[in-house]
Amino acid sequence: MLLFKRISVVGAGLIGGSILLAAKKRNISAQFSCWSHSPASLAFWSNLGWVNGHTSLKDSVKDADLVIIATPVDKIGETFVSLAPFLKPGCLITDVGSIKGAVLKAASVLPPSVNFIGSHPMAGSEKAGARNAHADLFENRFCFITPGPHDPADSVQKIEQFWQSLGSKTFLCSAEKHDEIVAAISHTPHASAAALILAVKNLPGFKPAAVGAGLKDSTRIAAGEENLWVGILLANATHVAQGLKEVEKQTAELRTIIERGDAAALSKILAAARIARQSLDQTHE
Amino acid sequence: MLLFKRISVVGAGLIGGSILLAAKKRNISAQFSCWSHSPASLAFWSNLGWVNGHTSLKDSVKDADLVIIATPVDKIGETFVSLAPFLKPGCLITDVGSIKGAVLKAASVLPPSVNFIGSHPMAGSEKAGARNAHADLFENRFCFITPGPHDPADSVQKIEQFWQSLGSKTFLCSAEKHDEIVAAISHTPHASAAALILAVKNLPGFKPAAVGAGLKDSTRIAAGEENLWVGILLANATHVAQGLKEVEKQTAELRTIIERGDAAALSKILAAARIARQSLDQTHE
Numbered sequence: 001m002l003l004f005k006r007i008s009v010v011g012a013g014l015i016g017g018s019i020l021l022a023a024k025k026r027n028i029s030a031q032f033s034c035w036s037h038s039p040a041s042l043a044f045w046s047n048l049g050w051v052n053g054h055t056s057l058k059d060s061v062k063d064a065d066l067v068i069i070a071t072p073v074d075k076i077g078e079t080f081v082s083l084a085p086f087l088k089p090g091c092l093i094t095d096v097g098s099i100k101g102a103v104l105k106a107a108s109v110l111p112p113s114v115n116f117i118g119s120h121p122m123a124g125s126e127k128a129g130a131r132n133a134h135a136d137l138f139e140n141r142f143c144f145i146t147p148g149p150h151d152p153a154d155s156v157q158k159i160e161q162f163w164q165s166l167g168s169k170t171f172l173c174s175a176e177k178h179d180e181i182v183a184a185i186s187h188t189p190h191a192s193a194a195a196l197i198l199a200v201k202n203l204p205g206f207k208p209a210a211v212g213a214g215l216k217d218s219t220r221i222a223a224g225e226e227n228l229w230v231g232i233l234l235a236n237a238t239h240v241a242q243g244l245k246e247v248e249k250q251t252a253e254l255r256t257i258i259e260r261g262d263a264a265a266l267s268k269i270l271a272a273a274r275i276a277r278q279s280l281d282q283t284h285e
Numbered sequence: 286m287l288l289f290k291r292i293s294v295v296g297a298g299l300i301g302g303s304i305l306l307a308a309k310k311r312n313i314s315a316q317f318s319c320w321s322h323s324p325a326s327l328a329f330w331s332n333l334g335w336v337n338g339h340t341s342l343k344d345s346v347k348d349a350d351l352v353i354i355a356t357p358v359d360k361i362g363e364t365f366v367s368l369a370p371f372l373k374p375g376c377l378i379t380d381v382g383s384i385k386g387a388v389l390k391a392a393s394v395l396p397p398s399v400n401f402i403g404s405h406p407m408a409g410s411e412k413a414g415a416r417n418a419h420a421d422l423f424e425n426r427f428c429f430i431t432p433g434p435h436d437p438a439d440s441v442q443k444i445e446q447f448w449q450s451l452g453s454k455t456f457l458c459s460a461e462k463h464d465e466i467v468a469a470i471s472h473t474p475h476a477s478a479a480a481l482i483l484a485v486k487n488l489p490g491f492k493p494a495a496v497g498a499g500l501k502d503s504t505r506i507a508a509g510e511e512n513l514w515v516g517i518l519l520a521n522a523t524h525v526a527q528g529l530k531e532v533e534k535q536t537a538e539l540r541t542i543i544e545r546g547d548a549a550a551l552s553k554i555l556a557a558a559r560i561a562r563q564s565l566d567q568t569h570e
Binding site: 122141142144171177179180181182183184186188189190191192193194195196197198199200201202203204205206207208209210211214215216217218219220221222223225226227229230233234237239240241242243244245246247248249250251252253254255258259261263266267269270271272273274276277278279280281 | 407427429456464467468470471473474476479483484486488489490491493495496500506510512515519524527530532534537544546551552554555561563565
């Protein structure tokens with residue numbers, strides 16, 4: 001169903017590119033344009049024939065009624081500043097940043113004639129870049145939408161409808177609540193996985209050739225690109241630090257139980273962990 | 286190639302059962318027998334037609350020239366005691382326990398007429414039990430073999446040949462070195478994953494419905510059966526406690542960097558973690 005006349009994606013890498021492919025596949029917009037800092041990405045999208053790739057931000061958002069900012073989270077602020085003069089009055093702006101509080105603050109530079117509503121689709125991959133984009137990346141994925149208290153209801157609904165059209169399950173909450181949630185379910189686990197692989201590597205018994213699926217799976221996210229994650233972790237520093245403190249506390253508690261050889265307490269804590277982990281596979285909403 | 290006249294597996298669950306299937310498929314033994322504490326498992330194996338399932342330990346090891354102890358690691362000691370009077374002189378004994386130091390000590394109750402050489406195949410699954418056994422579980426997997434300094438070379442070679450026949454890559458080291466290695470690559474990650482899921486569950490932002498592949502993968506091993514892991518972690522307590530201390534140290538360092546907003550230091554530590562994690566996928570031996 002056509003929801004927009006022209007969608008413009010600013011930053012057409014893995015996420016932005018997947019939005020182009022998903023929106024085209026589902027016929028959500030009549031026209032598509034994009035901007036990328038990478039000439040290779042731009043060529044990739046222009047070659048498809050149905051995307052207008054631009055090296056100028058101004059040209060890329062011209063006549064767009066939906067603009068999606070998909071630049072790295074620490075670049076969103078400057079992207080807002082650069083785009084502000086060129087946005088069509090009445091157009092909708094969203095972003096896909098993993099942080100919503102800082103993005104909402106940065107969005108204050110946008111003109112009052114446009115509507116900004118933040119989004120965060122919980123989709124991605126360690127494999128970045130346009131060439132890894134695919135049309136079903138958002139299918140059955142969770143997508144946060146974080147309106148401010150004064151955003152018009154019809155704009156919020158349009159953004160919800162957009163993500164639902166791409167196959168996502170949308171969830172509305174404040175930017176602050178979002179940041180607290182992703183600290184728990186994404187940012188703290190990411191930092192923890194990084195700490196775990198660095199710790200294991202320092203141990204005298206570390207033997208890479210013997211490593212099996214367990215350690216590989218539990219540290220897979222630590223292979224993510226560091227500069228993307230510096231931006232995310234620092235923008236959500238307070239919540240992430242709180243999360244890591246709790247990880248340190250639980251790790252120390254488990255260690256103390258092991259040191260004193262308390263089988264009953266160890267069984268109890270491992271059972272609680274097993275139940276908590278198993279419940280993640282049983283969650284349906 | 287026939288290596289043995291009769292293989293006996295004591296404890297025919299996931300690992301023990303997979304040994305039966307793998308050894309039959311590769312024609313490593315003329316006859317197979319097994320013991321299980323579970324009547325359902327015994328019936329499962331007996332129904333295959335080519336395994337003699339026994340409820341008596343004595344009967345299960347009769348005439349066996351290779352006996353594989355595949356009971357839970359904290360039961361291996363008592364299994365040795367129960368089996369000791371019934372083992373055929375000259376027979377080879379191995380086990381598949383995740384701990385080798387404690388097993389080697391426990392093996393001192395075995396009669397001098399038999400040869401015990403510990404093994405640890407790095408294979409398994411969260412899905413325990415005979416019904417999840419499969420013939421290719423050991424294919425391309427790493428398998429520790431941990432002879433003592435006085436074990437006869439031909440016995441060690443026979444055990445190596447056995448695991449290689451099942452498709453495993455064998456690695457010889459002392460029981461003590463083994464325990465140090467698995468503390469780093471398996472036991473510390475397991476305890477860390479348990480601590481992480483418990484920490485995340487305690488955070489105010491924990492929202493199970495929004496959890497994606499990242500947290501699920503990084504805590505998957507924490508879904509393992511707790512009583513198996515109580516035995517493992519306590520038998521390797523010194524090394525695991527050392528590993529968890531290092532995890533606490535790395536986590537605290539990362540947290541401190543985040544708290545002081547040091548982008549350069551954060552980028553450096555995340556890059557080190559990414560490189561360490563990526564190198565696990567590039568290991569070939």
